[in-house]
Amino acid sequence: MGSTTGSTLDESEDTCVICLSIVTEKALTVPCNHHAFDFVCLISWLQERSTCPLCKTEVTAVQYDWQSPTDFKSYPVRRSHPPKNIPSNVSTRPSLFAPYGLPRRPRGGRRPYSPPIEDVALRGRREVYQRNLYSLHVGSNRFSGYRDITPQMVASSPDLQSKARAWIRRELRVFTFLHTDPTGSITNESTTSSNAEFLLSYIVSILKMVDIKASSGHAENLLAEFLGRENSRLFLHELNAWLRSPYTKVEEWDLNTQYAEDIE
Numbered sequence: 001m002g003s004t005t006g007s008t009l010d011e012s013e014d015t016c017v018i019c020l021s022i023v024t025e026k027a028l029t030v031p032c033n034h035h036a037f038d039f040v041c042l043i044s045w046l047q048e049r050s051t052c053p054l055c056k057t058e059v060t061a062v063q064y065d066w067q068s069p070t071d072f073k074s075y076p077v078r079r080s081h082p083p084k085n086i087p088s089n090v091s092t093r094p095s096l097f098a099p100y101g102l103p104r105r106p107r108g109g110r111r112p113y114s115p116p117i118e119d120v121a122l123r124g125r126r127e128v129y130q131r132n133l134y135s136l137h138v139g140s141n142r143f144s145g146y147r148d149i150t151p152q153m154v155a156s157s158p159d160l161q162s163k164a165r166a167w168i169r170r171e172l173r174v175f176t177f178l179h180t181d182p183t184g185s186i187t188n189e190s191t192t193s194s195n196a197e198f199l200l201s202y203i204v205s206i207l208k209m210v211d212i213k214a215s216s217g218h219a220e221n222l223l224a225e226f227l228g229r230e231n232s233r234l235f236l237h238e239l240n241a242w243l244r245s246p247y248t249k250v251e252e253w254d255l256n257t258q259y260a261e262d263i264e
Helices: 039-048 120-130 151-156 159-173 189-211 216-226 229-244 250-256
Strands: 026-030 059-067 072-077
Touching: 026 120, 026 216, 039 059, 039 189, 039 216, 120 159, 120 250, 151 159, 151 189, 151 250, 159 189, 159 229, 159 250, 189 216, 189 229, 189 250
Parallel strands: none
Antiparallel strands: 026 059, 059 072
């Protein structure tokens, strides 16, 4: 793990060398210890290439969620080598987080959502994704308590970030493929936790930078590599509905959110 000093990751407004905008959440490349990157930008970069944007050193891990020079998270970046003599129409782009990290959402058909242990709330959420149901829009007014949320509001509000984390942490349990390795086997508890926590931090970082309602679909593109296109579109719609709502507990939101079809 690369080491850092207090001056390495200070609170000044650095510019991300990838997007050339102000960094909202710093990330550091290991072993070269470069840190002029926004977390979302660095992960997006590493999905396409395995080297540091500044020095081209092979990146073996990403350090993120910096609380202090000694309090941060680290996620391994393992790149698998594509097999030889494969058909030209098969993608050989290596998976950023295989074999020890976050499994990329497989393209094509969906994996089953059956949980190993029955959970009524999760069963309902899985049904939402299986049936591709979008929660009904509620207008922003003083009677409903709903309000529109911007990236600037999320970036400047620890309360909104905490609210987002509560919902995302529960929602990520819907996707069983996050809890398996590339061979389809269930990962151990520590890996599962690491996978979910990494993706949780990644999504919160997206919320700080990107308008998830924007017609450009940028947020959807950033998340699609991990959850799949359809899942990402629905996930972001539901996340926006949660953040706009006046509810502070996920259970309350579950009870009051309405869909065009009934959920069992």
